[in-house]
Amino acid sequence: xxxxxxxxLEDICGTDEIKNDMDIDLFENGLLDSLGVIELIVDIEDxxxxxxxxxxxxxxxxxTPRKVIEYLSKRT
Amino acid sequence: xxPFSGLFFFYILFIFxxxxxxxxxxxxxxxxxxxxxxxxxxxLIFGNSKKNIIILLMFLTGELALVEIYIHIRxxxxxxxxxxxxxxxxxxxxxxxxWGEQLIHRxxxxxxxxxxxxxxVQVLIETYDGLIDKMNPLSFTYFLLFFPTISSGPIDRSRRxxxxxxxxxxxxxxxxxxxxxIYKLGKGAFFKFFLGAIVSNYWMAKIxxxxxFINILNYMYAYSFYLYFDFAGYSFMAVGTxxxxxxxxxxxxxxxxxxxxxxxxWNRWHMSLSFWFRDFIYTRIVMSFIxxxxxKNKYTASYIGFIITxxxxxxxxxxxxxxxxxxxxxxxxxxFTDYFxxxxxxYKSVKNNEKWDTVFTxxxxxxxxxxxLIFSGKLFI
Numbered sequence: 001x002x003x004x005x006x007x008x009l010e011d012i013c014g015t016d017e018i019k020n021d022m023d024i025d026l027f028e029n030g031l032l033d034s035l036g037v038i039e040l041i042v043d044i045e046d047x048x049x050x051x052x053x054x055x056x057x058x059x060x061x062x063x064t065p066r067k068v069i070e071y072l073s074k075r076t
Numbered sequence: 077x078x079p080f081s082g083l084f085f086f087y088i089l090f091i092f093x094x095x096x097x098x099x100x101x102x103x104x105x106x107x108x109x110x111x112x113x114x115x116x117x118x119x120l121i122f123g124n125s126k127k128n129i130i131i132l133l134m135f136l137t138g139e140l141a142l143v144e145i146y147i148h149i150r151x152x153x154x155x156x157x158x159x160x161x162x163x164x165x166x167x168x169x170x171x172x173x174x175w176g177e178q179l180i181h182r183x184x185x186x187x188x189x190x191x192x193x194x195x196x197v198q199v200l201i202e203t204y205d206g207l208i209d210k211m212n213p214l215s216f217t218y219f220l221l222f223f224p225t226i227s228s229g230p231i232d233r234s235r236r237x238x239x240x241x242x243x244x245x246x247x248x249x250x251x252x253x254x255x256x257x258i259y260k261l262g263k264g265a266f267f268k269f270f271l272g273a274i275v276s277n278y279w280m281a282k283i284x285x286x287x288x289f290i291n292i293l294n295y296m297y298a299y300s301f302y303l304y305f306d307f308a309g310y311s312f313m314a315v316g317t318x319x320x321x322x323x324x325x326x327x328x329x330x331x332x333x334x335x336x337x338x339x340x341x342w343n344r345w346h347m348s349l350s351f352w353f354r355d356f357i358y359t360r361i362v363m364s365f366i367x368x369x370x371x372k373n374k375y376t377a378s379y380i381g382f383i384i385t386x387x388x389x390x391x392x393x394x395x396x397x398x399x400x401x402x403x404x405x406x407x408x409x410x411x412f413t414d415y416f417x418x419x420x421x422x423y424k425s426v427k428n429n430e431k432w433d434t435v436f437t438x439x440x441x442x443x444x445x446x447x448x449l450i451f452s453g454k455l456f457i
Binding site for chain 2: 035
């Protein structure tokens with residue numbers, strides 16, 4: 001799952017910085033914005049069959065690649 | 077009486093703070109004391125006329141019934157059109173305050189109604205999403221009619237608010253909370269009653285009334301600073317007061333005039349409103365566009381989302397022409413900024429450069445001020 005999440009994030013953010021730094025702040029560094037969050041939610045639903053509601057996910061829960069993976073592993 | 081205006085309000089508020097602070101320091105729950113204080117403050121704010129009280133009670137009863145009924149319905153049906161009907165009912169009072177004279181030949185007004193309506197719609201949408209499946213009527217009333225935020229926000233979220241009222245703080249936690257509350261309250265008072273008053277009396281009021289370029293430009297900056305100090309000041313006071321009663325109402329302003337672009341500005345200005353619009357309008361529209369593959373390009377979907385969202389934001393302030401233009405102006409600015417920042421190689425090469433950063437901040441500040449000039453209605457006289 002980890003690999004898949006990282007490749008989804010790379011696609012959305014358009015950069016491979018993500019694999020090098022699992023603790024990079026996606027919002028502070030301008031890698032993820034409102035549109036990016038929507039794509040992430042849609043992609044997660046398509047790939048892992050986890051349905052997330054927009055206000056269910058707090059930005060601080062998914063602010064770094066590591067946190068995204070942790071959040072999703074709690075949900076599966 | 078309006079919250080946070082006049083010495084009498086603060087006098088009563090400070091007396092009620094004493095009880096909250098004692099309970100907080102003893103590590104006791106603040107919930108029941110909060111309910112009681114809220115009831116008293118509502119009476120103080122709305123009690124000056126019988127009509128006000130009746131309208132408030134009708135509003136509360138109607139919205140509460142709607143929420144309870146919908147929570148019940150949602151357990152059996154999850155059709156989207158039921159949600160739409162419920163939302164329509166929930167905004168009916170707001171519609172009546174805007175067009176009451178045309179629709180029912182009556183003038184209807186209720187302090188803070190546009191802010192209260194946001195909270196109800198949030199509860200309805202999150203019920204549809206399956207995030208809310210029960211609502212205690214007393215807690216809902218406290219959430220909806222929480223006196224520090226009743227007149228102009230910040231717009232809190234129900235799940236967050238209800239967590240706060242059921243959480244009993246330990247002594248150290250409350251004291252830290254109290255410290256932050258007092259700081260915010262003081263900062264807010266300084267902003268609104270000192271800085272705001274200075275800008276209003278010694279700058280804005282001194283601008284000659286004849287319309288020429290210099291005067292309008294001068295008014296644009298004066299009004300922008302006045303609006304910021306007045307509204308951010310009020311918001312800080314509301315947040316600070318909430319903290320003292322044990323509710324961590326979200327902040328509304330985070331030095332917005334130092335934003336590097338318009339998108340950042342909306343993450344720093346009237347945040348509780350822009351986040352509400354982001355979460356319940358923009359995200360929903362764009363998500364449905366993307367899921368149903370309405371547009372080939374995801375950015376087209378996003379731009380249409382921005383324009384609809386910001387236009388709605390403008391219209392929410394009022395249906396006068398200057399508010400609608402204000403909404404469109406910001407919608408177009410956001411789209412243009414997003415496009416420019418994605419496409420321009422030059423921008424990408426200089427965006428981490430400190431000097432250019434200052435330039436972008438300066439340009440953003442001026443674009444924002446021009447937006448407020450539109451908002452003020454001065455251009456459309």
